[in-house]
Amino acid sequence: MSASGSMPELRSGIFFFGLALFVLWESLRLELGTLKTPGPGFLSFGAGIGLAVLSLALITSGWGKRADLKAHSRRVILALLALFAYSLILDTLGFIVATFLLVAILFRLGGYFRQWWTLVAASASVALLAYLFFGILLNVFLPRGLFSF
């Protein structure tokens, strides 16, 4: 699948130009100071101007330059959703439960384990072994969550 006819350089140029405008606005709010006493927004303002100029150059060079950009894979989108969900549930559910769920989803996306019971067993083993290795052996403080483990 490909989103044919998209203009990747134009798109990225617009994104960075927007970012540059935001940085310039924030830098002005932070105070630029003077050349004699540069303020907290001095460097970010200068870098923002550089970014704006370069993104305009990218927009100009990318205008009309079409390229076949591969569509996002479903696997990538699901993996990203799982990763962001993991960051949100890690504190609440605790390391073992949250990691079990994440690993199960990732194994499923990889398609290595075909039967559900091997998937569950492998995910549980990985979550427990990771807890034993990092939490117990390397003494990393891992979140315990609702279930206190």
Next chain:
Amino acid sequence: MNLFYCFFGVLMGTLVGVLPGLGPSATISLLLPVIFHVPAVSAMIMLAGICYGAQYGGSTTSILVNIPGEAASVITCLDGYQMARTGRAGPALGIAAFGSFIAGTFGVVGLMLFAPTLANFALRFGPPEYFSLAVMSLTLVTYVSRGSLVKSLIMAFVGLIMSTVGMDPITSRARFTFHTAALLDGFEIVYVTMGLFGLSEVLINLGQSLKKVTVSDSETSLRNLLPTRQDWKDSARPIARGTILGFFLGILPGFGPAISSFISYAMEKKISRHPEKFGTGVIEGVAGPEAANNAASSGTFIPLLSLGIPVNPSTAILVGALMILGLQPGPLLISARPDLFWGVVTSMYLGNIMLVVLNLPLLGLWVQILKIPYALLYVFIVLFCQIGAYSVNNSVDDVLLMNAFGLAGYFMKRYEFEGAPLILALVLGPMFENSLRRSLMFGGGDPLIFFTRPLSALFLVVALVLLFSPLLTRERIGKKVIEMKEEEG
């Protein structure tokens, strides 16, 4: 104890050198949380071991199965794999290992001689020199990046902007934090590199076929590993040239193992009496680049340990590691912590010996590791990233930020923006800003202060020449690297 960490570092380095899609930058990032639990010298010995160990591992799979584990070993595929196909995998691996050992050892001697001298010299540097040095380093990194110069410069500016996030060092005012406590200390190098290099690589691979890393048994048979007398005769000069070239290119920001190996190959081909045979399995095509990438790997430690200036993403993360360990990277590091400098130097001598002793008998094992299905391997890489990000501050916010940088890195790869200039600018940013603001204050607001001091002026002139030169060399290097990448893909 340090011997153990040296061994562990070179072993991990070889492993990531073997595995495509997991480079030394990502591995050092993954292991950064471990350094909280070990003494500073041991930690640096281990992380340095990963850097130079990766150069050894990369050649093994390039020669045996035509899969470069590392960008620096892409060029080794050309003649190394052809040698393997004609039953000469042994001498190719042998000369790669011995050439790497000779170059690595020379590089350590160079490090020992040059780093303290350069550090003493750098004691004369004031804020204007540091500012100009940072400008020159960033320009060099963008100059030698493959692909578009505009995109590389955009990444450098984004890195500089990111480096201003957190408390202002002079006025203590919060900048770009949006009332988020996790951003008050600025972006941590650990989760930024894990996300941009480790996680994004996994996401890109997830979008492709997960079956690509497979090796058949027939491809991995090995015979005699020792090169013949003729092999040695043919390789001696390429090794010597590659060593000197790689070492000096390694010192310069932006060059480093990958580009050094490419230039060494091009040079060997140019001066060879039989250039038409390059690409058909000549040993000079393996010996030169392999020596160059190892010497360059040692060379990168000179600006790191003597000036606190990183020259590539791996050394940028090492600067971050030094700061995590409570050490101040810069010219005073060697005199303040001679145990650390000499500990790392000694470990590099021993590490190079360990790598030769380890690598040749373990070749079979490294090839077996390549057979692990990526559908299994990627889950562990993702999990290590999550735990690694969490363990820095025991904070879920860091995990969230790491995943966000993984997403950003994924888009950067899709749209062909390189991560190296961003990481270097992020690491150099605080030095850049402090020296800029202090210079302007000392100079009464006159920007000419950067041009009235000879060294500062020299650095800036070099940066300006690079930026506004016709970019002929850069385009040539960039095109070649892209060609090599395409061949790799």
